[in-house]
Amino acid sequence: MAPRTSSKKSSPAPKASRSINVDALAARAKDMLSLIGEDITREGLLDTPQRHAKALQFLTSGYHADIDRIVGRALFKEDSSEIVIVRDIEVFSLCEHHLLPFYGKAHIAYIPNGKIIGLSKIPRVLDVFARRLQVQERITTQVSEELMRILKPHGVAVVIEAFHMCMMMRGVEKQGSSTITSSMRGVFRTDPTTRQELMHLLNGLKSSR
Numbered sequence: 001m002a003p004r005t006s007s008k009k010s011s012p013a014p015k016a017s018r019s020i021n022v023d024a025l026a027a028r029a030k031d032m033l034s035l036i037g038e039d040i041t042r043e044g045l046l047d048t049p050q051r052h053a054k055a056l057q058f059l060t061s062g063y064h065a066d067i068d069r070i071v072g073r074a075l076f077k078e079d080s081s082e083i084v085i086v087r088d089i090e091v092f093s094l095c096e097h098h099l100l101p102f103y104g105k106a107h108i109a110y111i112p113n114g115k116i117i118g119l120s121k122i123p124r125v126l127d128v129f130a131r132r133l134q135v136q137e138r139i140t141t142q143v144s145e146e147l148m149r150i151l152k153p154h155g156v157a158v159v160i161e162a163f164h165m166c167m168m169m170r171g172v173e174k175q176g177s178s179t180i181t182s183s184m185r186g187v188f189r190t191d192p193t194t195r196q197e198l199m200h201l202l203n204g205l206k207s208s209r
């Protein structure tokens with residue numbers, strides 16, 4: 001499947017204005033259980049509303065995360081301008097259309113322009129956007145835009161390959177198919193040779209394992 005390249009500006013990240021009221025959310029979850037016909041008094045379900053609310057709180061905690069604080073002082077002066085790739089980063093998110101998970105792998109590359117970032121921070125930037133209600137296309141774009149903002153590098157590339165439970169468990173039930181999205185910025189976008197080098201590195205590493 002050919003990667004889709006997105007150059008569109010993503011819509012502004014939705015900002016939740018306050019943190020979640022877990023008890024109120026648990027009350028709604030209880031309503032939901034009874035609306036699907038469950039006996040909410042049976043033992044296995046007694047704590048489910050509260051657990052569900054807390055899980056949702058965690059899975060949407062990206063709305064309240066402060067990226068600049070997460071990145072903190074993990075930015076370092078460095079002259080290198082070679083491609084840096086962090087590949088096979090696990091990504092878990094919730095599709096905003098069905099509130100069902102989608103998950104997969106992200107590969108994130110950048111070319112420094114005087115500054116590098118602590119490598120462990122890259123997955124954390126990804127999580128800030130993955131822990132929201134999302135579509136895969138938007139996470140891909142948001143992560144690349146954010147890394148452009150933080151690092152002002154020569155270029156950023158984000159490729160995500162994910163499986164969507166809303167496709168796999170219901171509807172078309174295409175268990176085997178994954179969706180690939182990519183967002184190229186800077187030289188990855190403007191210079192075909194650099195983009196080719198990236199694809200070569202990604203594919204080469206994959207087949208050599």
Ligand SMILES: [Zn+2]
Pocket residue numbers: 095096097098099100164166167
């Ligand atoms: Zn969905």
